[in-house]
Amino acid sequence: VSHEAPPVEALIPHRGRARLVAEVLEVRPGALLCLTRIPAGHALAAKGRVPSFVSVEMAAQAAAALLALERPDSKGPLPIGYLVGVRDARFPVPEMEMGEPYLASVTATGEAPPLRLYAFEVARDGVTYATGTLSTFLAAP
Amino acid sequence: MFALPDGFALLEASLDDGGWQARLRVEDDHPALDGHFQGNPILPGIAQVGLAVHGASQAAGSAVVVTAIPSVRFRKVVRPGEVLELRVERPDPGGTVRFELRSAGALACSGSLTTGSP
Numbered sequence: 001v002s003h004e005a006p007p008v009e010a011l012i013p014h015r016g017r018a019r020l021v022a023e024v025l026e027v028r029p030g031a032l033l034c035l036t037r038i039p040a041g042h043a044l045a046a047k048g049r050v051p052s053f054v055s056v057e058m059a060a061q062a063a064a065a066l067l068a069l070e071r072p073d074s075k076g077p078l079p080i081g082y083l084v085g086v087r088d089a090r091f092p093v094p095e096m097e098m099g100e101p102y103l104a105s106v107t108a109t110g111e112a113p114p115l116r117l118y119a120f121e122v123a124r125d126g127v128t129y130a131t132g133t134l135s136t137f138l139a140a141p
Numbered sequence: 142m143f144a145l146p147d148g149f150a151l152l153e154a155s156l157d158d159g160g161w162q163a164r165l166r167v168e169d170d171h172p173a174l175d176g177h178f179q180g181n182p183i184l185p186g187i188a189q190v191g192l193a194v195h196g197a198s199q200a201a202g203s204a205v206v207v208t209a210i211p212s213v214r215f216r217k218v219v220r221p222g223e224v225l226e227l228r229v230e231r232p233d234p235g236g237t238v239r240f241e242l243r244s245a246g247a248l249a250c251s252g253s254l255t256t257g258s259p
Contacts, residue, residue: 018176018185043148043173044191051194053207057187082218083186086252089210094259132210 011068012061013078017041020054021061021104024069030108032066036122038098048098052091052122055130056083058104059120063136066106067116081116081136089132096129106134114138143198146191148172152224154199160230161199165192169221184219189250193240196229197256200238205256211237213252219244232256 005011005024012021017039026033036058044050060083067079096102102124110117114137122130145151148171154163173188190213198204219225219242229240236257242250 013178013181014176015179016176018173018178041172043171043175043185043188044146051191051207053190053194053210054187056190056210057185060186082215084215086186086210086213088212091208094206094208094257 005069008065011065011078013080014061017043019061020058021065022101024065025103027066027069031106032062032069033103033105034062034065036061036102036104037100038096040098042098045098049095050098052094052096052129053089054096055091055102055104055122056086056089056132056134058102058122059106059118059130059134060136062104062106062120063116063118063134066108067136067138080139082139083134084115084137085135087133089130091130093127093129100124102129109133143195143204146188146195148174148188149192156199160228161196162226162228163196164224164226166224167219167221171221174221182221184221186213186215186250189215189219189242190254192225192227193229193238193242193250193254194256196227196240197232197238197254200229200231201256204259205232205236205238206259207254208236208257209255211253211255213250213254215250217244217247217249219249225249
């Protein structure tokens, strides 16, 4: 299901080199697919690459965008979901390249407010760079 | 032995049979704080994991890469200026490394990483 999503800046509070989500591509109930990139000057970058565990942040930002799109009042304040856990994450490829497009997907798999669980995957050109589960804590507005 | 990630000031460090421990300060201009978030700077979880990976290399005596994260929990927000206490155990034979990161005595982040050679 395609979705006409607002600009990413309107969905997540990350700015500048901290923002990894470039574009929301698809939204379904409880799931989101987005285009991500590692920007120049990223804190963990060295020689044009970052370790693939940075994909956890890609997924966390995708989860934040999904939370924002699911809020009842689309003009209300952005919900803040803090990353509180990562489990069973695997990184078959040890490094990712800066500036290249990676697809990040998150699917909500469980909820016990204020906690929410997501399965995630990050891939590029059909190659999986990361899979796993992350959990977020939804802060009170 | 290995370059400390940008944005941390090493206050003291030691290596013993159990692993590597260090006290570090989060610099106000830590690059991971730029845009994360405006007016509310918070050290991202992956920057904490990156610090643990540095500690894993120190504990192992050789550079390591992370191939998996069996489990990591982020329990406390970390902000610029905080002094962190990191303890990283030596990798077990399977490459698993356990670590704890504390701030003002409170556990900020802990878990296990699976590491391998670059």
